[in-house]
Amino acid sequence: MTGRRMTSLLACATAAAAGASLLTGCGMIPGVSGGSREPITVMTWAPDNTRATNMPGMPAMAQAWGRWINAGGGIDGHEVRVLSCNEENSSSGASACARRAVREGVDAVVGSYSQHGRSFMAPLEAAGIPYIGGYGLSEAEFSSHLSYPVNGGQAALIAGHGMQLGESCSRVSLVRPDTVAGDKLPTLLNSGLQRSSHRTAADIPAVEDAGEYTEKATEARRKAGRKKGCVTAVLGERTQTFFDSFRRLPESDDDEVRISSVLGSVGQPLVDRTGGSRSPFEGAYVTGWYPDASDPAWSPMLKVIKEHAFEDNRIDPADAGVQTTWIAYTVLKKVVENLDKDEITPLRIARALDQGAEIDTGGLTPPLRWRYEDMLGATDFPRIVNSEVTFQVVRQGRLVAQKPGFVDVGETVRSAP
Incomplete structure (x- = not known):
């Protein structure tokens, strides 16, 4: 039994002693197989309440996606624990979010926003944690071997x-x-x-x-x-x-x-x-980067927002950040389903992406794949795989x-x- 699995079981035992209402993080929520497969932990970060750009809709979309996926049994039987972090539009904030991701043992950072790539990628690389579907502001998102961009960035x-x-x-x-x-x-x-x-x-x-x-x-x-x-x-x-x-x-x-x-x-x-x-x-x-908000390809996202966002006014389906988060979680879902493993690890996710897992986003982007031969190879942005606007x-x-x-x-x- 892995150390992470043991920690999860101990946490659930403590929650059980406190009451059933606390068991939503333990693979025991309605519709999710009762712990037969290990939970997955992911994080989404973005700045909020800052003097510059704020993107509160991205973590909010991630949380709504998490409620939706868990209500349907999780991803291939894996409950998904979605964490969020305020990146604060600062290098120290980005670094703090990345260190927290490492500390929490996340399997991937998904659909996040930060222009401080040097500050967050180093901790993620040291821990082997993939960064899926960043907003595309920093060079590190298009150069790090653990970054898997879904758009061509800025x-x-x-x-x-x-x-x-x-x-x-x-x-x-x-x-x-x-x-x-x-x-x-x-x-x-x-x-x-x-x-x-x-x-x-x-x-x-x-x-x-x-x-x-x-x-x-x-x-x-x-x-x-x-x-x-x-x-x-x-x-x-x-x-x-x-x-x-x-x-x-x-x-x-x-x-x-x-x-x-x-x-x-x-x-x-x-x-x-x-x-x-x-x-x-x-x-x-x-x-x-994507089709306009009236395009029918956004219908699945709109349905999730309607049914699981609970009128959260931070989420605007026409916002490019919200859209990027949705696409990034689409990537996560399909990769985990393709793995078909009881235990999902950062290494397994990254390896599946590196080895050519192809992701169909339903027309929101061209099919996404991160093999070496799929990358643009531009000097400052070598890992662009979607160069369409x-x-x-x-x-x-x-x-x-x-x-x-x-x-x-x-x-x-x-x-x-």
């Missing part, structure tokens, strides 16, 4: 956004965080722009957590020009603050500047909060497809200097 979004803007904009201004991660965005955007033109974007670094952006907004509009110019801002949760400053700038009759961004900085929840069809984002270009636009207050289907930006990412 690299694919920005490169794809350049391609999208290159078809419609005469000049482009990029407002992006004045951070190490932000420093890479102009190169990626320009690689996309240059696929359809020889233009490069005006690079405008900005403080990530500023209270207003009037000075940067003025500079961005001036450098975009008035005729078919485009201003794109990629500032996470502060993107709304930037465009609030932008729309307060004095207008002129010949001003034709269009705004744009990528999912994660602008999404349906933000459009809804700012007025729907009367939102300042009406007409905005947006690049995403979607071009969307805000029409009548809804994010809808600008063009049908996916656009492969793999060559654009690979060719970025």
